[in-house]
Amino acid sequence: MSDTKFSKDHEWVRLEGGIATVGITDHAQNALGDVVFVDLPEVGREVAAGESIAVVESVKAASDVYAPIAGKIVEVNSGLSDNPGTINTAPTTDGWFFKIEAADVGEIAALMDEAAYAAYVDTLA
Amino acid sequence: MADSSTETLLETPLASLHRELGGRMVPFAGYMMPVQYPAGILTEHLHTRAAAALFDVSHMGQAELVGEGAAAALERVTPADVQILKPGRQKYGLLTTDDGGILDDFMVANLGDRLFLVVNASRKHVDLPRIESALPAGVTLKPLPDRALIALQGPQAVASIATLAPGIAELAFMGVGSFNIAGVAALVSRSGYTGEDGVEISVPAEQAEGFARALLALPGVQPAGLGARDSLRLEAGLCLYGNDIDETTSAVEAALTWTIGKRRRTEWNFPGAERVREELANGAKRLRVGIKPDGRQPARGHTPIHAPGGAVIGEITSGGFGPSLGGPMAMGYVAREYAADGTALELMVRGKALPAVVAPTPFIPHRYAR
Incomplete structure (x- = not known):
């Protein structure tokens, strides 16, 4: 999808009407392994870009999830608490984490596009 | 764990098989080991409890103790009752420090003419010199770096491997015996680290890959990595050296008092006996x-x-x-x-x-x- 952007922390960001939906990439879920728990931020919280605001736990380990842009959390994916495995099976659709009302939508434009993210992941291999 | 990028990592004899199977290799105790295969930790774990899984544990240290009085000699570094161990039997024990901490945990088997030891990969460089230092003339410690160790674990493990060597089904829990399996001279113990029935098999390194392939070809057997090994052993309540026990923890604190032989608790002649005795008397x-x-x-x-x-x-x-x-x-x-x-x-x-x-x-x- 051309309007999906990516962070170096392996999050994807999709902007619709000033609201950015955020999740983790397929590369990230694959590296984490089977997800068993997710700790999501509170709705209404103001977050800074790069701030650790969620935690995803796999069988193996716990990993931080960062706010890719500044703004206010307006919704979280509460379905993940009962079905955290959705993050593995549908990371870029039903496995979304939270929605941020962007403080500055320009921040999103500065993130990587799909091709740039794919090239970035290749440098990590 | 030490920074793996600055040290040379070792490989087990199954390294190329792990890569062929799609194993995700990570540094562990100085070795590159598969943490998981494409099935993933969750699936590998559940498969072990449902059928049978093959684990490469060749990074662990294997050694033989040979000579008259080998059991008594080993008791100089462990509170386990080794002398009571009958031929064909294995037991779990602790190596203790002079202060009553735990130097390592290990398995010892009585093979009749010698003792067979398995120690942790991360501790073999400490354990073997410690054992060596306690030996009298006539007892020798022989490290076995040219042997691989493969665990087959799960409710179908023994039935599967018994199709290749029927006698294995006759072993009792913690029983040990030598078997010819798929043309390989193997030392088999009915034990493991998952809480399930199963075996651990010591084979010559140069035959390990072919041997592992023969086991993987058995019905119901899938490979499993260190990730599943860790979640299985934790569900089984078994300690991991370096996490749950170390040189600061005592056998009493670790709730491993049962590894101290009854006779040893009258003799009090093992390293760290004073601390253990005090904690048993007054509570840890x-x-x-x-x-x-x-x-x-x-x-x-x-x-x-x-x-x-x-x-x-x-x-x-x-x-x-x-x-x-x-x-x-x-x-x-x-x-x-x-x-x-x-x-x-x-x-x-x-x-x-x-x-x-x-x-x-x-x-x-x-x-x-x-």
Whole structure:
């Protein structure tokens, strides 16, 4: 999808009407392994870009999830608490984490596009 | 763990097989080891409890102790009763420090004409010199670096491997014997680190890959990595050296007093006997316990444990999610007055108090062949 952007922390960001939906990439879920728990931020919280605001736990380990842009959390994916495995099976659709009302939508434009993210992941291999 | 990029990592004889099977290789105890295969930790774990899984544990240290009085010699560095061990039998024991800490945990088997030892990969460089230093003339320690060690674990493990060597089905739990399996001279013990029935098999390194392929070709057998090995052993309530036991913890604190032989508790002639004796008489200040966090959130190693609303009373040493348990589980040390099953605790996870309770282990009942 051309309007999906990516962070170096392996999050994807999709902007619709000033609201950015955020999740983790397929590369990230694959590296984490089977997800068993997710700790999501509170709705209404103001977050800074790069701030650790969620935690995803796999069988193996716990990993931080960062706010890719500044703004206010307006919704979280509460379905993940009962079905955290959705993050593995549908990371870029039903496995979304939270929605941020962007403080500055320009921040999103500065993130990587799909091709740039794919090239970035290749440098990590 | 030491920074792996600056040290040379070793490989086991199965390294190329792991890569062929799609194993995700990670540094562990100085070796590149598969943490998982494409099936993933959860699937590998559940498959082990449902059928049979093959684990490469060739990184572990194997050695033989040969000579008249080998058992008595080994007792100079362990509180285990080694002399009582009959031919064809194996037991679990601890190597102790002079201060009563745990130098390592290990397996010892009586092979009739010699003892066979298996020690942790991360500790073999400490254990072997320690054992060596205690030996009288006539008893020699022979490291076996040219042998691989393969575990086949799960309720179908023994039935599967017995199609290649029927005698294996006759071994009792912790029984040991030599078998010819698929043309390979193998030393087999009915034991493991998963809580399931199964075997651990020592084979010559140069034949290990062909041997592993023969086992993987058996019905129901799938490969499993270190990730599943860790979640399986934690569900089974078994200690991991370096996490749950180390040179600071005693056998009494670790709830491993049962590894100290009855005779040894009258002789008190093992390293660190003074501390063990004092703790048995007066009670240890802290004890290793099983812990079940409420809800689904795991608490990992080094998580501080508090009395509810109160002070720090201990620390988690291993923690994660139990795939068969269907929830989080942990073990750790708590002050003795908080060690009774059912005691309420709080685990400080990322600054938030997570309610938990002291729980009996194993979290998943053992299914050994008794």
